[in-house]
Amino acid sequence: MTVPIDAYLVVGAGLFGIGVIGVLVSRNLIILLMSVELMLNAANLALIAFSRALNLMDGHAFVFLVLTIAAAEASVGLAMVITLYRNHDTVNIDRFSILKW
Amino acid sequence: MTEYIYLIPILPLIGFLINGLALNRLPKSVVSAVACGSIGLSFVLSVILFFELKALEPSSRVIEQVLFPWISVGSFHVNFAFLLDPLSAIMILVVTGVGFLIHVYSVGYMSHDPGYSRYFAYLNLFTFSMLTLVLADNFLLMFVGWEGVGLCSYLLIGFWFEKKSASDAGKKAFIVNRIGDFGFLIGMFIVFWSVGSLNFNQVSSIAPTVFAFGGTLITAACLLLFVGAIGKSAQIPLYVWLPDAMEGPTPVSALIHAATMVTAGVYMIARTNVLFMLAPDALMVVAVIGAATALFAATIGLVQNDIKRVLAYSTVSQLGYMFLACGVASFSAGIFHLMTHAFFKALLFLGAGSVIHAMSNEQDMRKMGGLKKHLPITFMTFLIATLAISGIPGLSGFFSKDEILWKSFSSQSGHPIFWVIGFITAGLTAFYMFRLVYMTFYGQERMDEKTKSQLHESPKSMTIPLMVLALLAVVGGWVGMPHILGATNYFEDWLSPVFSHGEAVNTHALLSSTADSSMEWLLMFASVALVLVAIYLAYNFYLKKTSLSTAMKEKLSGVHKTLLNKYYVDEFYGAVIVRPIIYFSLFLWKIVDVLIIDGLINGSATVYNDISEFLRQGQSGRVRSYATIFTLGVVVLLAFFMTD
Numbered sequence: 203m204t205v206p207i208d209a210y211l212v213v214g215a216g217l218f219g220i221g222v223i224g225v226l227v228s229r230n231l232i233i234l235l236m237s238v239e240l241m242l243n244a245a246n247l248a249l250i251a252f253s254r255a256l257n258l259m260d261g262h263a264f265v266f267l268v269l270t271i272a273a274a275e276a277s278v279g280l281a282m283v284i285t286l287y288r289n290h291d292t293v294n295i296d297r298f299s300i301l302k303w
Numbered sequence: 304m305t306e307y308i309y310l311i312p313i314l315p316l317i318g319f320l321i322n323g324l325a326l327n328r329l330p331k332s333v334v335s336a337v338a339c340g341s342i343g344l345s346f347v348l349s350v351i352l353f354f355e356l357k358a359l360e361p362s363s364r365v366i367e368q369v370l371f372p373w374i375s376v377g378s379f380h381v382n383f384a385f386l387l388d389p390l391s392a393i394m395i396l397v398v399t400g401v402g403f404l405i406h407v408y409s410v411g412y413m414s415h416d417p418g419y420s421r422y423f424a425y426l427n428l429f430t431f432s433m434l435t436l437v438l439a440d441n442f443l444l445m446f447v448g449w450e451g452v453g454l455c456s457y458l459l460i461g462f463w464f465e466k467k468s469a470s471d472a473g474k475k476a477f478i479v480n481r482i483g484d485f486g487f488l489i490g491m492f493i494v495f496w497s498v499g500s501l502n503f504n505q506v507s508s509i510a511p512t513v514f515a516f517g518g519t520l521i522t523a524a525c526l527l528l529f530v531g532a533i534g535k536s537a538q539i540p541l542y543v544w545l546p547d548a549m550e551g552p553t554p555v556s557a558l559i560h561a562a563t564m565v566t567a568g569v570y571m572i573a574r575t576n577v578l579f580m581l582a583p584d585a586l587m588v589v590a591v592i593g594a595a596t597a598l599f600a601a602t603i604g605l606v607q608n609d610i611k612r613v614l615a616y617s618t619v620s621q622l623g624y625m626f627l628a629c630g631v632a633s634f635s636a637g638i639f640h641l642m643t644h645a646f647f648k649a650l651l652f653l654g655a656g657s658v659i660h661a662m663s664n665e666q667d668m669r670k671m672g673g674l675k676k677h678l679p680i681t682f683m684t685f686l687i688a689t690l691a692i693s694g695i696p697g698l699s700g701f702f703s704k705d706e707i708l709w710k711s712f713s714s715q716s717g718h719p720i721f722w723v724i725g726f727i728t729a730g731l732t733a734f735y736m737f738r739l740v741y742m743t744f745y746g747q748e749r750m751d752e753k754t755k756s757q758l759h760e761s762p763k764s765m766t767i768p769l770m771v772l773a774l775l776a777v778v779g780g781w782v783g784m785p786h787i788l789g790a791t792n793y794f795e796d797w798l799s800p801v802f803s804h805g806e807a808v809n810t811h812a813l814l815s816s817t818a819d820s821s822m823e824w825l826l827m828f829a830s831v832a833l834v835l836v837a838i839y840l841a842y843n844f845y846l847k848k849t850s851l852s853t854a855m856k857e858k859l860s861g862v863h864k865t866l867l868n869k870y871y872v873d874e875f876y877g878a879v880i881v882r883p884i885i886y887f888s889l890f891l892w893k894i895v896d897v898l899i900i901d902g903l904i905n906g907s908a909t910v911y912n913d914i915s916e917f918l919r920q921g922q923s924g925r926v927r928s929y930a931t932i933f934t935l936g937v938v939v940l941l942a943f944f945m946t947d
């Protein structure tokens with residue numbers, strides 16, 4: 203029995219929703235970054251599902267690109283988190299408003 | 304030597320630069336040596352050039368020296384060029400000669416002044432500007448000199464600027480002159496627009512072909528040029544600045560406000576005589592204004608008590624004579640009177656300066672008297688100048704004034720009325736001048752004891768220029784004796800090449816309407832007789848029976864008050880012109896500028912500020928709220944595209 207494509211999409215949408223909520227509600231920068239990863243992977247799941255259902259390889263190529271970007275984003279993001287923590291002794295994003303006018 | 308014409312104005316400029324840039328760092332002896340030396344060299348050079356010019360044929364006595372092309376735009380070409388001809392030769396001799404004597408006099412007069420080198424720097428700058436004015440070969444360069452002398456006049460009137468009345472007088476002179484300069488500029492534009500050149504010689508030769516004789520355009524151009532002359536030469540209605548200009552140091556009054564600068568207007572009219580000859584109506588206006596000013600200023604001079612003010616009104620009056628001469632197309636008589644006036648009026652002012660110097664800066668004649676024995680040299684020279692200005696036969700003033708009176712009577716453009724006005728003015732002149740002499744040098748000594756004990760004759764540097772000028776005031780007129788005395792009028796012959804162009808375009812302007820020499824004799828005797836009567840009256844009023852003048856004053860108290868207050872002209876100008884301008888300026892400042900313009904700018908800035916304040920609320924700096932708005936935006940966009 204094959205899993206229908208709807209199931210993949212529902213799971214992907216659920217993951218994306220969790221990611222969005224995580225970005226919106228979390229105060230911790232690290233959780234925020236993890237939530238962004240979650241959203242990216244939800245998109246990956248949808249791409250793979252479509253690729254398989256339509257029997258095309260384009261989705262795979264996209265996924266590899268997205269994974270690469272996610273890795274880069276995570277490394278830059280975490281580096282920034284570390285720097286921020288060193289300067290401000292916190293990773294609470296509500297405290298980072300000094301660039302405001 | 305003619306290639307050195309440019310040195311004549313340049314030398315005083317160098318003197319100005321040295322004294323002006325060194326400020327107070329040079330010792331006084333060096334400052335005076337530089338100042339007097341530079342203008343002295345100019346004078347020597349002027350004399351040499353005068354004789355070189357004299358050696359030439361009368362028709363070829365025009366030397367133009369082009370230093371460099373100054374402005375060249377499209378069809379507009381102006382050279383930086385000097386013109387030496389009989390007219391400018393006379394002028395440079397007067398300016399450098401009298402100027403040199405006044406520089407020397409100033410060495411003594413200003414010796415205790417802290418602004419010594421500044422004073423001489425200004426004086427040299429003035430001489431440079433005046434020489435540029437008279438040597439210029441085109442209107443534009445003349446205008447540069449014209450403005451330059453105006454500037455120096457301003458600087459020197461306000462030389463003691465810590466005194467409010469002096470700085471006010473300087474401003475007044477500058478502003479009143481601006482009105483005249485405006486007229487001069489517009490006149491210059493009309494000339495260039497019609498003739499296509501600003502060079503005097505070209506204008507003289509082209510003007511008769513482009514202007515209709517007596518046409519509107521040429522009349523307008525001449526009247527506008529005359530407005531410039533009115534401003535500079537202190538004629539009605541712009542004469543008001545000159546009496547106030549007496550706030551400056553006395554040698555300045557002698558140099559700028561008697562001998563040289565104020566005669567620039569007369570010179571300018573003589574220089575552009577062709578244009579004025581083409582416009583008989585403008586000539587008529589010149590004559591009327593000149594005659595009116597001569598009489599008007601002389602009446603004010605009758606009652607003034609400040610020694611320098613009497614001389615100032617006398618200057619205005621004598622300038623009126625010069626314009627009267629120009630107005631009846633007798634330009635050489637005007638220039639002749641300019642020259643003799645430069646001698647005796649400079650002498651009068653310097654003599655007055657010597658008196659003021661001796662009197663510890665007292666200028667009120669009511670506090671003088673009996674100075675004859677204390678200041679013998681000053682008295683003698685002053686008396687000679689007084690006799691000269693009154694027109695006693697044999698002295699310089701007699702010849703020039705008599706020529707003007709005769710020309711205003713006899714020439715075609717003259718009229719007996721002009722003669723009558725000139726005749727009365729001559730009587731008034733003799734009266735107020737002898738009133739001044741009697742009040743100052745004769746009678747009882749009315750000064751206080753302290754001043755009296757300090758009375759002293761001035762130093763040699765002041766008395767020697769007085770003596771030289773006294774000599775000139777005596778002999779200066781001998782070059783222009785009238786024909787009926789059996790003499791040759793060298794002066795008229797010398798200037799005739801300059802005015803021949805003008806006489807060619809208006810041949811009958813100067814023709815004598817009466818060739819009657821017995822008439823000329825009669826008029827001459829009449830004016831001399833009047834002068835003698837006036838002197839006798841002054842003697843009675845101010846020396847013999849002083850009660851007479853007090854009685855007269857009470858009898859005619861209304862007239863006396865009007866004259867003493869100078870016909871209330873200053874008050875009239877104040878109420879009609881100055882105050883409305885001040886109020887209008889206040890309106891522009893307080894209402895238009897502060898309220899409307901500033902209000903608009905500040906108002907728009909306030910509006911943008913308020914808008915920004917409102918928009919700023921959205922930029923909280925909180926990442927999570929940004930993210931929320933961003934997400935909502937995405938959801939809205941998706942919903943929008945998916946409901947398609």
